[in-house]
Amino acid sequence: MTDFITLLKYAFLGLVQGVTEPIPVSSSAHVIIVQKLFGLEIEGLSFEVLVNFASLLAILLIYKNDLIQLIKHGFLYVTGRDEQYKKDFHFILYLVIATIPAGLIGFLFNDWIGETLKGLVTIAIALFLTGIALWLIRNLRGRKNEAGLRLKDAIIIGLAQTVALIPGVSRSGATIVAGMGLGLKQSTALKFSFFLYIPISIGGMILEGSNLLHDPDLGTLALPYALAFVISLVASYFSMKWFMGIMERGQLKYFSWYCFLLSAFILLFML
Structure with missing residues (x-):
């Protein structure tokens, strides 16, 4: 039986x-950071894919009419016609095209990425670069709506x-x-981004579904996994609603600062 502290962690x-x-x-x-802080060793990508799927369901609820x-x-x-x-x-059509690069790379190198690129140094560097990218586009106000999307846009976003x-x-x-x-x-960039998340998340669930079902710890961790799934779904729904408002107000700079701070925290206190 799972103890209460383990339930809280999940x-x-x-x-x-x-x-x-x-x-x-x-x-x-x-x-990954929370797992390190809590001393949790979760093998493979099954748990991550499961809670990602919960986030997908939340996004589907928000965009269901669209x-x-x-x-x-x-x-x-x-x-x-x-x-x-x-x-x-x-x-x-552009969503399908934009899905291909990540879908192909994920299919071929899914296990290698999960086992090799989870190091804290890699994460800190990646967060820092994410912060720079967000800072560079923080004041952009594009004019292209969905009708303005082109093939090259789909390819670049897919890459x-x-x-x-x-x-x-x-x-x-x-x-x-x-x-x-x-x-x-x-609004168009946000919509395309999260519609693009749908096939990637479903693909990840298909790839990892069998691993999840055959997880030797599933019997003891079924309740923690289920609890994490439900909480992830609810939290994703409200976080997405909040972020849509952030995008409307053009306040991406705050996420840039956060990425810089978290990167510094990892390098200074977790290595």
Whole structure:
């Protein structure tokens, strides 16, 4: 039976994952840092993928109406070639294209990344670079909406998401920075970034699903995992709502400062 302290640790891990997944500060880095501080040794990526999937469900709840409309309009364009739905069809097409780089690299090097690039030095450097990227685009106010997306935009944003496979590089941060750097409006960059998260998260769940089911510790950790999952889902929902407001107000500089401070904390106190 799982003791109460272990339950609290996993609950906190779920909270950390949920709060940090939508915002550009690298949820994977925070989960690794908390594991180190708590002395938890979680083998493989099964737990991380599970709580990431909880964050995905929260994002699906927030964007459900947009997703339904996008799928409906994309289908109507394919079947009827109605020009009014062309924008949505292209948006779907660009999401597919942007998913390919990270999906391919993740499939080929998933285990190696999880085992090799979880070092605190790597995370500290990645957080520092994330902070620089956020600082550089903090004042950008793009004009391109969804209709302005082009193939090259999808490819560049997809490549940015590939870089975010490195722990410490924020996935949302990398894709939003790339989108805003290409002249997208903040709302468009945010939407494309989190729609892009959907296939990546589902793919990760498929890849790690069998490992999770065959986890030898699943019997004893089923309750902590379930608790972390629920907390991550709820925290992700409210964190995402909060971050959408932050994006509207153009306050990315605060996340840049946070990344710098966390990087310094790791280098000064955790090595």
